[in-house]
Structure formats: structure tokens, C-alpha cells
Amino acid sequence: MAISxxxxxxxxxxxxLGDRTKQAVGIRLGVRSSGCSGLAYVVExxxxxxxxxxxxxxxxxTVVTDPKxxxxxxxxxxxxxREGLQEGLKFNNPNVKDSCGCGESFTT
Incomplete structure (x- = not known):
């Protein structure tokens, strides 16, 4: 599987997805140019x-993405x-070669 x-x-x-009033196909994951390292994740x-x-x-x-x-x-x-009072998605990406100090962007 390419993304899991x-x-x-x-x-x-x-x-x-269940909390939304508008029906969605699934979750869309992508990347965009951003930050000092070059790329940031997009989750929609x-x-x-x-x-x-x-x-x-x-x-x-269903996980949706584009080829690029x-x-x-x-x-x-x-x-x-969940870590302490914080919770959220964590991206374990084997392609990341470097990331910025604040953790907002990465490069592959």
C-alpha cells in the first residue's frame, strides 16, 4: 500500500467524517511548497x-492523493x-531526508 x-x-x-454534514469520499493527503525545508503536508x-x-x-x-x-x-x-494535552496526526514518512527545526516542513 502506498499510503496507510x-x-x-x-x-x-x-x-x-461522521461529524460532517456534507458527505465526503475520504481523506485527501498531499504536499505543497512551504517553509524553510520546502514541503508541508496538506490534509483535507x-x-x-x-x-x-x-x-x-x-x-x-479511503485515502486520496494526487500522483505528484x-x-x-x-x-x-x-x-x-496523543501526547500530554496534545493530539493529532503524525506522519511517518520514509522519504523525508531533512526537516526544519520547527517541524513544519520537510524535504525528500
């Missing part, structure tokens, strides 16, 4: 599929973690 979710990340996404609801989109099923959740983003995220696992 852990069981806890899939459960979190399912809860978020996938309200529809677009031409060229790639989809992956992970623990019953997949180059930077191939083999990535997304986890949902």
Missing part, C-alpha cells in the same frame, strides 16, 4: 475525486497520537 493509516488514525478519521476532506486521483483503502478509510504528491509520500504511514 494505523488503526487509531483510521478511527479518528472515521469520527471526523476528499469531497469528490478528481481526474488522476489515486485512492487507497486503509482500515476501511505520492512521489513524496510513497510508503508513508499516518498515525493518530
Amino acid at each position: 493509516l494505523t488503526a487509531s488514525a483510521a478511527e479518528h478519521v472515521r469520527r471526523c 476532506y476528499a469531497n469528490s475525486l478528481q481526474d488522476g486521483d489515486l485512492t487507497f483503502d486503509s482500515h476501511g478509510v 504528491s505520492l512521489v513524496h509520500m510513497e510508503g508513508m504511514e499516518v498515525d493518530y497520537v
